[in-house]
Amino acid sequence: QVQLVESGGGSVQAGGSLRLSCAASGSIFSIGNMGWYRQSPGVQRDLIAGISRGGTTNYADSVKGRFTISRDNAKDTVYLQMNSLKPEDTAVYYCYGEVRRIGAAFLPPDNYWGQGTQVTVSS
Secondary structure, eight states: OEEEEEEOOEEEETTOOEEEEEEEEESEEEEEEEEEEEEOTTSOOEEEEEEOTTOOEEEOTTTTTTEEEEEEGGGTEEEEEEOSOOGGGOEEEEEEEEEEETTOTTSOOEEEEBOOEEEEEEO
């Protein structure tokens, strides 16, 4: 009923840039906080960037100053601009959104996740 679909991952050399997108679709009444997590093999999934519906952002120290999160509420889409990429940024990147569905607007939101997109940074 609600899907988050990511795009924009790939392979890049160190110092390069990538832009991830995550579009939500389905029976959406509204989306609150959105953000991006990443997970490397053998490592837990960590939040790296979040953004409120009003545009307030927060970042993990490891990406601060290099990554920028933004969103387009009209398109139910969140973006992650990644600059000055490092090999240690290599991971699967997942987007999430706190979604209130149509017909459940007065209930607490549910968390929905994208399927993940691979980002590989070579040295």
